[in-house]
Amino acid sequence: MIAAQKWPLFERWFVGHARKRLEATFHAMNVRGLAETRELAARHPILVVSNHTAWPDPLVVLVLGRLLSVDAYAMMDAKNLARLAFFKRVGAFGVDRTDPRDGAAAVRYARGLLDRPGRAVWIFPQGETRPVTEPLVLLGGAARVARLVPEARVVPMGVRYEHADDERPSIWVSLGGAIPTVRTSFADVTESHRAGIAHELGVIEERVRARARGADFDAVFERAPSRLGGLAERALSWLAG
Template structure:
């Protein structure tokens, strides 16, 4: 397991680079909160769908300019080895092919939450096309918050082309839930319920984007 190696100085300068980088490639990063959404204070767990290489940069930008909490993000080991700078902005690794590494990564995540930090997780594990259903959530999120009342906050990412040359990123933060809020008696049942809840929110965002029902979105660029 490769731990994070956070650097406040790098975080500051990377924010300026990342904003310009996103602005060069996208028309906008558009943000809204769901009708029932509140952003909890740390510790909390944000879960995000994972469909493109851009997701980590969109999440970093969202945290810097909206969430504004000291955050850590679990990433696949391959991604961190290819882009080690992610460690400086809070990324730590997980290698799902190594059971011992999985245990270490989950323990590292729990320790960050115990320190009142915020954790970001891509529960699909790997990148999957944004239109693929089912989303295929792995059980890590519920394992991390097991026997706690730490809120789980769904964060939806949807990429689209409109009438402009550049594409858009739409982000919606939805209302928090806890493991106890989810139906089911087993972790497996609760994971299925969490995926179904997330899918419902994501389909609603998709339809809002398609129908151009986006008046409540604010451009973060």
């Protein structure tokens, strides 16, 4: 297992860099549940369980951590973290999913992080990036962490990147209400996480189909329409007409 080794000044800079990277790549970032999750995190440590769909997911987590005013950490594949070692300076810790002992160590490490309000740990229990069109299949690590830290609150998160009427795709994030950690089997806890993530993805699906953000989503950023692009389109229409 690779432990996180945060450098506060680097983290502050890199979170700003992550946001600029997202702003340069995407048309908008729409987030549901920010205020509610921020209030929850002020009272409890939170474990965020999310689907894992594309390369920007870690950058989205960094930006969300700042928006939620939390000390954010995230579980990451050890091979990827060894290749992108700077992520451990902003809160990533690595696990080798092929080694059960390493997995157990990562679970204990996550439990140790969730020791105070204002702390948040993100886990992507799919274990690897998968398209949102595929059925959600989760590994059991997040369930084990949840069972070990009953004082933490488990927040389901859905994330999706979607083209609409804009040249660039938009980021959609939905943060749900806390999931009760049932005191039964790990399979039941994992299923509650899967159902929670699926629900948040369903909320996003409704907004994407409606092509409307809705009052329950906040626009973290949104690119203004390009005046030059609009003028060029009108000029081309005039010439072609």
